[in-house]
Amino acid sequence: MSSLRVALIASARHPITEPFAGGLEAHTWGLAHALITRGHEVELFAAPGSDPALRARELPVRTVALSPAACSDASMPSATWMREHHAYLSLMLDLARDGADRFDIVHNNSLHYLPIAMASALRVPVITTLHTPPTPWLESAIQTHDRCPVVFTAVSRYTASAWHPVVPAARVVRNGIDTGVWQAGPGGSDLAWSGRLVPEKGPHLAIRAARAAGVPLHLAGPISDAQFFEEQVAPLLGDGVDYVGHLDRHELAHLLGTSAAALVTPGWAEPYGLVVAEALACGTPVCGFDRGALAEILTPDCGRLAPPGDVDALAALIPQVMQLDRHAARRRAERFCSLERTADAYTALYDEVAR
DSSP, rough: OOOOEEEEEOOOSSSSSSHHHSSSHHHHHHHHHHHHTOOOOOEEEEEETTGGGGGGEEOOOOOOOOOOOTTTTOOOOHHHHHHHHHHHHHHHHHHHHHHHHSSEEEOSSSSOHHHHHHHGGOOOOOEEEOOOOHHHHHHHHHTSSSSSEEEESSHHHHHHHHHHHTTTTOOOOOOOOOOTTOOOOOOOEEEEEEOSGGGGGHHHHHHHHHHHHTEEEEEEOOOOHHHHHIIIGGOOOOOEEOOOOOHHHHHHHHHHHHHSSEEOOOSSSSOOOHHHHHHTTTTTTTEEEOOHHHHHHOTTTEEEEEETTTTHHOOOOHHHHHHHHHHHHHHHHHHHHHHHHHHHHHHHHHHHHOO
């Protein structure tokens, strides 16, 4: 397969660098790194502060010089919304002007609507990965075309099914993790939870389940909702439950690899669940809520799922999961969740679409 020139569009809100703000940023970093390693020419359009090793180019995140009259208008959105809108608008206009001379493929890995809405202005194929459940902005962008020119992928069968009414032909390409970084550990006696500390990830529910099971728990991740953390998480810390901070990949791999099991407690329909793949790669079985795509990743020999939101049922499963075979968890990650599989799928799709 010949080398391809890829424009990879990422988030304008969070830099693509460690420690990652969330699973989307971690996935984007991994994909960019894998493509570069394979000899492809990648330009990553991302937020300021992104990893320079990925040849990242800052999205033109400029403060818009709006007049006092515009700022006082009833329709004025937040400053963050305006900055993101302006960044993606500027980028898509740049790509419409000379993108075909610079790239073979534009891969939109952001959650913004403009790369979809403006895809028809480009003379280069556009691929968009669907990372979330349907949103009104993206559905609107898709329907601005009689026939949307974008090729869509989805990160799980569950996510593809959720988008089916407006994107009936999304191809499933699951997110992957670097199993060379996320290596199997010896296990331990405690539990681990990782992710963004926000209500939809349910860290407070993980604490309640761990306490009910009588097993110590270590939580790791960025405090993305400070009010939620202070009101719902911090009061539950102590007495066998601690918050160990926002860790980089190597630190998190050590935490997971030295834990008996990982708790995954989404309060929403998880589109994929990168934290599940990371735990399995570390040889750590998973105990979680059966929401979204988690059941696509886990098999009975590496995890158990409780009904959504049922803390007591989750607590009852914890002792079972702690006894599962760590080698089986690692094998599942290698065969189903590897970054190599993800990169294989995307490079094959790039080659197909760019022909």
